[in-house]
Amino acid sequence: MFLFSLLSITRITDPIGEINYIPKLEPKQIPYFLNEDGINLLFFANDLSKCEYANFAISYFSKYIKFAVAPESEGKNYQCKSYPCAVPYKSGKPIKNIPLAPYQSTLFSHWCFRLLSPNSVNLKNAEYLRVLLNTTSGFYVIGVDTPKRPANLPSDITYYYGTSTMFEQLQIRNVTKGVYVYRGADHFLTQVENDSIESYTNLFETPITPYEFIGFDDKRYIAGFYFDENDAESCELEMNILINISRNFIDEFHFTKFDLNAIQEGKLQFNKRPLFVVYDNTQPRTKNWIISGTKSHDTFYVSSFLEQIKSGIALYSHKSQPTYNSIEVDKFNETINNENDTIVIVADAFNDYIDIKTVIDAVLDHINCSTINYVTLNVSVNDLPEQLNPTTLPAVFMFSKDRKNELPIRFHGNFMFQDLMGFIEQTAKSVFEIPPYDLHAKNELIRKMRAEQRPRVETQFIRRKLEWHAPHE
Secondary structure, eight states: OOOOOOOOOOOOOOOOOGGGGSOBOOGGGHHHHHTSSSEEEEEEOSOGGGGGGGHHHHHHHTTTEEEEEEOGGGGGGGTOOSSSEEEEEETTEEOOSOOOOOSSHHHHHHHHHHHTOOSEEEOOSHHHHHHHHTOSSSEEEEEESOOSOOTTSOTTSOEEEEOHHHHHHTTOOOOOSEEEEEETTTTEEEEOSSSSHHHHHHHHOOSBOOGGGOOSSSOOEEEEEEOOTTOHHHHHHHHHHHHHHHHHHTTTEEEEEEOHHHHHHTTOTTSOSSEEEEEETTSOTTSEEEEESGGGGOHHHHHHHHHHHHTTOSOOOOOOOOOTTOBOGGGHHHHHSSSSEEEEEEESSHHHHHHHHHHHHHHHHHHTOTTEEEEEEETTSSOOOTTOOOSSSSEEEEEOTTOTTSOOEEOOSOSSHHHHHHHHHHHOOSOOOOOOOOHHHHHHHHHHHHHHHHHHHGGGSOOOOOOOOOTTO
16 A cells, blocks of 8 residues: 655746836836936836846845836936946936946945945945945045045045955055045046045046947047956056046047957957057947057057047058968958858967868868868958957858858867868758768878978968058158
């Protein structure tokens, strides 16, 4: 005899977060919501799943902050540049002097806490300080070993205080007792010389604009360095150059720090740093000017460069140069728009090129298909074509012969015989058979081919450094 126990089992689906329960406003309701007394936080978002980071803060701060959501199409009226976007108001007035809302749960909760504007905030440990120093916009007033709020600090500015030990824990040395202003846009931490309103307000201002704040406005150009955050000395030098040259060009140019995402918009991610970039704000980001190498750290040279851009003398930067067994970008379209399946190797280093080339040679030799060919694009001396924008190198793409107008398919496996054979078999439209093969023998053949080809062509595939030269130096 068997005894059965009946259990109550419930399958849990994805729980619905707090963001789904806040009011959803029509465009005409937005002004009424923002003009309500107290702090009002409005999200501009069409896909609420992208706002899940806000769930905890909405639950925790709902007694002190009113939350609502509106369509993204209305965000442009409130200076939103990307979405989701969170806009804070207090009794009908936008809350200023605060960085953009972060997209991470803990950071967003800290950000909401700041909206409540407590007079003074004790930074209880180094992690609180790290959160402040990771912002990329706005400013903070921070007391170091100075818990008492300065008498003349404007009342609408929150005063944060901690210890010099916290800075040391973050590997920031030589920060001594005193009151400091930290600016997120340029990451400058400056000690306040005297407790006066002028001392604070002068330090709040910076000519550096966070890239995400820059829209299509009356300034035609966006200029800045592609910062290497792991090189503090270089970052400080480049920020000082931007601040110095901004004095003469601030009316025509936005000055900013470019991160990888901003650089990828111009397909410049494989240019070597140091790298100074100017985008034409009226054109696609691929229309740009660059200075690379040591000349980018010459303030006089950079200033002359901006003058020539402003006066229309400097042409857009462009690299198009063939190297050994490779095509130049200017002939890229005519090369891939043929009747064959075309494999494109994108590389900037000789060994990468040989490692992939020898495998593809072995694969194509084995299948013996005349309608599959391959070319190499050396991006150390060529711009990226419109169809390609890889984030890492080397990269391999397939342009299938009957899909030339579509985006190519990128190979994501290992650069080995079996993997590349499978990729070509799945993506090429040519008809071919794969004869049986001995994988060990193929790998040994590829090893010998690499050993033979490296000494022969290495000097013909040298990575070259490109520097911009003024037209009339």
